Amino acid sequence: MSYPLVALPVAATPYADKVDGLFWAVTGVCAFVTLGIAFAITYFCFRYRSGAAADRTLPDLAAGKSRSRRIEATWIAVPFAFFLIFFAWGAQLYYVYDDPPGNALQVFVTAKQWMWKVEHSDGRREINELHVPVGEPVRLVMTSQDVIHDFYVPAFREKRDVLPGRYTVLWFKPTLTGVYPLRCDEFCGTGHSMMTGRVYVMSRDAYSRWLASGSEEPSLARLGFARFRELGCSGCHGPGSSIHAPSLAGLYGQMVPLADGSFVRFDDAYIRDSILQPARQIAAGYSNDMPPFAGRISEQDLLELTAYLRSLANTPPDVPQGNHLQ
Amino acid sequence: MTSGALRLIGIWLAVIVLLGVSLGTSYIPLGPFNSVISVTIAFVQALLVWTFFMRLRWSGLLVRLIAAAGLIWFLLLLGLSLTDYLTRHTVGS
Amino acid sequence: MSTVTAEPALPETESNYLANGYSLWSWLTTTDHKRIAILYAVTITAFFFIGGAAATLMRLELISPTPLIMGAETYNKLFTAHGVIMVWFFLIPSIPATLGNFLIPMMVGAKDVALPRVNLLSWYTFILGGAFVIVALISGGIDTGWTFYIPLSTRYSETQVVYGVIGVFVTGFSSILTGLNFIVTVHRLRAPGLTWFKLPLFVWAIYATSIILVLATPVLAMTLVLLAVQRVFGLGIFDAALGGDPVLFQHMFWFYSHPAVYIMVLPAMGVASEVITCFARKPVFGYRTMAYAIAAIAAFGFMVWGHHMFVAGQSLYASLVFSFLSYVVAIPSAIKVFNWTATLYKGSITFEAPMLYALGFVGLFLIGGLTGLYLASLALDANLSDTYFVVAHFHYIMVGGSVMAYFAGIHFWWPKITGRMYPESWSRLAAIVIFIGFNLTFFPQFILGLEGMPRRYFEYAPQFQFLNILSSAGASILAAGYVLPVLYLTWSIRHGSRAGGNPWGAKGLEWQTRSPPPVENFDVPPKIPQRPYDYDPQAEEAQRQ
Amino acid sequence: MSANAELAGRRANDSESEVGLWVFLASEVMFFGLLFYGYTITRMAHPQAFAIASAHTDVLLGSINALVIFTSSLTVALAARSLRIGAQRASVWLLAATLALGVLFLAIKCYEYYSDIDKHLVPWGDFALHGPLAGGERMFFFMYFVMTGAHAIHLTVGLGLLAFMLAGVARGVYTQKNSEAVELTALYWAVVDTVWIFLYPVLYLVHRS
Secondary structure, X not given: OOOOOOOOOOOOOHHHHHHHHHHHHHHHHHHHHHHHHHHHHHHHHHHOEOOOOOOOOOOOHHHHHHHHHHHHHHHHHHHHHHHHHHHHHHHHHHHHHOOOOOOOEEEEEEEEOOEEEEEEOOOOEEEOEEEEEOOOOEEEXXXXXXXXXXXXXXXXXXXXXXXXXXXEEEEEOOOOOEEEEEEEOOOOOOOHHXXXXXXXXXXXXXXXXXXXXXXXXXXXXHHHHHHHHHOOHHHHHOOOOOOXXXXXXXXXXXXXXXXXXXXXXXXXXXXXXXXXXXXXXXXOOOOOOOOXXXXXXXXXXXXXXXXXXXXXXXXXXXXXOOHHHO | OOHHHHHHHHHHHHHHHHHHHHHHXXXXXXXXXXXHHHHHHHHXXXXXXXXXXXXXXXXXXXXXXXXXXXXXXXXXXXXXXXXXXXXXXXXXX | OOOHHHOOXXXXXXXXXXXXXXXHHHHHOOOOHHHHHHHHHXXXXXXXXXXXXXXXXXXXXXXXXXXXXXXXXXXXXXXHXXXXXXXXXXXXXXXHHHHHHHHHXXXXXXXXXOOHHHHHHHXXXXXXXXXXXXXXXXXXXXXXXXXXXXXXXXXXXXXXXXXXXXXXXXXXXXXXXXXXXXXXXXXXXXXXXXXXXXXXXXXXXXXXXXXXXXXHHHHHHHHHHHHHHHHHHOOOOOOHHHOOXXXXXXXXXXXXXXXXXXXXXXXXXXXXXXXXXXXXXXXXXXXHXXXXXXXXXXXXXXXXXXXXXXXOOOOHHHXXXXXXXXXXXXXXXXXXXXXXXHHHOOOOEOOOHHHHHHHHHHHHHHHHHHHHHHHHOXXXXXXXXOEHHHHHHHHHHXXXXXHHHHHHHXXXXXXXHHOEOOOHHHHHHHHHHHHHHHHHHHHHHHHHXXXXXXXXXXXXXXXXXXXXXXXXXXXXXXXXXXXXXXXXXXXXHHHOOEOOOOOOOOOOHHHHOOOOOOOOOOOOOOOOOOOOOOOOHHHHHHHHO | OHHHHHHHHOOOOOOHHHHHHHHHHHHHHHHHHHHHHHHHHHHHHOHHHHHHHHOOOOHHHHHHHHHHHHHHHXXXXXXXXXXXXXXXXXXXXXXXXXXXXXXXXHHHHHHHHHHHHHOOOOOOOOOOOOOOOXXXXXXXXXXXXXXXXXXXXXXXXXXXXHHHXXXXXXXXXXXXXXXXXXXXXXXXXXXXXXXXXXHHHHHHOOOOO
């Protein structure tokens, strides 16, 4: 197999194209400055080398001072203007990009030394591979079982650290089918450089075929529903429970009031925190009766429960829960 | 007893009284203001100690600047970190 | 160039600091800042070659995308050793503790630093810290990277993290003591009439560096204590299992480690200002602006640490603030490059080895600084952070910048320190070899980063091999370049021709005394010049005619 | 006499050692500052846990120790002052008092540690608090031990310096004309005191009402 000696990765998302645009703009300015300074230094070194006949008269002290002030003001102001542009451009791209669209395909990623475990919402699991359809936004919800990792796909020009004890989010909307390398970009121990994988961006047809070819695994949400009963959640949070605990149907994505008067979005991070350490953020109108599950529940269980609660997003509170999954 | 020594003893009394106030108010339920009061009192106590016991009142500008530097840099560390910690859960994920 | 013979020849027997006792004991108990500088120089040179050996082995391994001469664990230990040693045991003490120690008292016209015994204590602390790190290396090494990220360093690594951390902790005190000494020296021991704006920029730079050393190092020290306690006892405030925040460690670590970059590069800027003015025979362009720029870099350098954490889980708003501040700190650095260039204008330039190194410094620092603009940008950093682009960027700053300037300084003040000249042609050759080798080693790494090769990769995709081989080839040239000065400088100590008090015709106070200087630095009090860098290119040319 | 002494004490140009010591103290502020920073950030994430855990500290012993160490910083300031105005005997007694108060502080602190261990408040190991917020409570006690531990180490170093100064003043090594070492020791001791000024409210008084 032969490779080109130097080859920048393709840009597989519209965002990656925009990043490349900024990259080349910055590179243009930097190349101009580098060549300019290199030329100036070389020219001065030649022209004013010792012994060369050259005019070396300098302006008298006062005139020189005001002139050098003007020169310095110029080369403070001009770079600063460019820096402001670079800052604003990069920040704008990143800021606009930060918020994933609501309809994004949700995929859970769990990193551990030294592999990527991927779970699709329908329960399909993969290791070190991620299959996604072209043209659709994909939202990765990521966490780590051990050390800090980093999910990096050069073709998408983005990466995000994957942290233990917390969810981080990365999203992309690939517009170019292909197979792109996935690499761990935060040093994570002995096997760091082997913690690689592939992202398959497939045409919609191929993606549906791939989905259909999967073994009959129950969806994450259904697993989560089972977990919801096994762990005893339904005893309090289920419909008709005699215990004063909030129903969790229809809450996902909403802002919920807390006992201290603040609001929090009922999202993956909040679900996670509420399961692990319920006492930290108590919903308004309820007391803290729930036991903390920190240390008693795996990342896998958490993912499944989250998927279940997410699936309840559009369910009214009084419908018997679980029915919508049939 | 000279007036200088008396002044130091007066400062000491003030620090001790503030200690009592700090301890006393902490038993009155004021919510978050309990901590605001006790930490503010701590700053006043520290200011008294540094000004009089550590003689900053009679020190030159240089020493005063150095004394302030530690505090300023600490606030820099805390302040800029808060841009992260105060906004972490309100945006993005 | 005024020549050696312009000085009256000094009698061989005249006392100087080198002749003030020859026993090992006389060196180990000295409180003479010049001798302590040499103790430091010898020690950090040893560390430089240990760290360099680690780098050589890494570059050798990276010739192949698959394992070649070692396993992944060994490789990880090598880059950790390389990072820890080069950062804390070479770069941080390099210019401040050697050239700074030697020159600061002389540049301010003093007999010694303000607290000579504290100065010696600083060196012993350094040795003690170094010993811990050596023990850590011998007893199995550390595999966390020099950044010691949690929880890898606290729970998952099975290597000698605690020894390494203790070593860095102890060395921190040597930094604090050195910085403290310089601050007091510059404030209290300046010769009468030597006001702040008559000081050489080197003194400004070391002074600003000292402020960073004193205020940032304790933060690192305590952070490492928290790390060690968490590792030893199994839990702590960075522990995600308890609801703690591993990213908090990164805030603490970078609050020190970003300013630490300025600890490395500010003194380098100081050296460049001394050398370029001397060999261009011109006062530095915009002296006051240069001085303020140094102060601004030191101050703003404390406010940009979050740009190491754009993709680490830091909030978006924090990243926006840190991105903006990072662009702000780039301004004074840009000013300095422009002003050095302008200093050459209408000079009377000669190209001795120190000047070659200093010009090399300006060029490489320029590239290192400009590539920093990419990493300060949120969108670009999200692609490039933790790739080889970053590796190349900071090597351009730390090796291309700091090490080049360190060599410039060593060559510039070598005649003052030893009283001997080194062979001119060899030294110029070494400067050129290092410049070429450096660029060949590190420029390909920018492209590797753009291609998507993460740093700290033991194995890599075959498409990266060509650039890696190029980089390794460059590294072998660079290694040869670094060995050359050791050879000819060592040779010159015995065989070099005698240097007079001022072989370069330079204007700093340190050049007003003999070479090597007497124990108390000056036989007669030095004359304070009307202004710093009082060079005159026209007079220089006229004298040549 | 007194006015003259104050005048003599007014130093527009502080000595090299004194400037050096102040720089060191600024460094110490950052040293402890980092701990307070870690404490603050962690407490912001776990306010209730810190409140509950703090209630398990011994506020009586903490307050007595505050009284003890605040008093010791008065005695050491007076000791330095006495030496400065030539009252060598008074200085010796005041230094001895400071030393005694420092030892008393350490003794109380050791007793407190002992009872903390007895109450299973050591966060690593068999931790007494099992409630829903145990994680945050462990982190509170982690910071409690690290912060008071770092303070106790500084205090122990201070005791050594004080003993040295006491012997020096008693033997006439440090006198009115040569009082700097004593003055610097007093400065260092006052910083150790200052650290406790801040440790006291953040460790003992978080939630008492």
